[in-house]
Amino acid sequence: MAQTTTDVERHDGHTPAPAGSGAHGAEHGSEAMLTNTKLGMWMFLSSDCLFFGAFISAYLLYRGRSEEGPVPEDVYNIPFTSVTSFILLMSSLTMVLALAAIQRGDYRRLRVWLLATALFGATFIGGQIFEFTEFYREGLALDTNLFGSTFFVLTGLHGAHVTGGIIWLLSLWGLAAQGRLTSADSEKVEVAGLYWHFVDVVWIVIFTVVYLVPQ
């Protein structure tokens, strides 16, 4: 807590960033302090770990206990899911490049990277919809068996998170396109980025545990 107090005091005192930190660093210097928005987002992400942990655990709990209907080996298309996972991973790169752009005051690149991130996210969701459709055609639905229930709920909730992130990113892109998102607002992009990176790290776990680990 001592660190927290120190940070807040310095933030309130408007202590300037040390000389030599550069434009990027100086901007970060005014934004990296303990703010309610960032702290709130980190608290939300911390609680979301428990949220996703519950559904991943439910999947593991019922794995291999389906008595009828398709099982993972029947429906999984690992090469396809690997490609969509790769796309989501790359969206984290474009997201962090968007943050670096707004911190430098490079608004053209900010708009490009925000839109690229949203498009990568939309591609991931498109892949997920295609995957769900294929699974349904092969006879796996939400109520087919334990595998179907736990798989669709877990990956569907993750997809809902990604969809929410896409809407958030497009809102930021709209603000940036109207010139209403400046370097002074870089924390808005940073907080959105935290959320986006979180859904990426959750997918890193889901991809490994649900798709790649031998059944």
Added chain:
Amino acid sequence: MADTETTGTTETTEAETTETTAPTEAEASETEVAESATTATEPGTELATRDDDAAVAGGEHAAVPLLPGGLRPHPEPLQYVLIALVLVVVTGLEVWTSYLDQVLVDGAIIALLLVFAVVKFFLVASWYMHLRTDSKIFRRFFVLGATGAITLYLVVLLTLHVFGD
């Protein structure tokens, strides 16, 4: 973009020659100790002492100044790209490992996959989410949530003999 980065570099160089009181990254691990020491000494004196220590320590990190609160600046875009390349390679290894069921036993495959996932998780969290440079309070919150979730659900799954079947 190039102009901006060039300007930033110039500022850094000028600061190194004119500012003798700027804290450096060399004592990043000592930040918390230094924070408490600062309360008992005059700020100017403390900073000068820390700078002297850094000058003695030398090393490649000595030229990178800390931000207020003992924080380090965000990485440069090139570093983000390099991290992405590492993530791509690790993901490729991960997918390749999942096809080694004719070569490795399931236990070895699972162990390797978990190691790869943990590496990717930490790379994204520490570099892209800036946990390695931002305030420690954020790191503590996230570590608390993640380890709490892992511990809680591991206990549940072990209690229900999920890994024993």
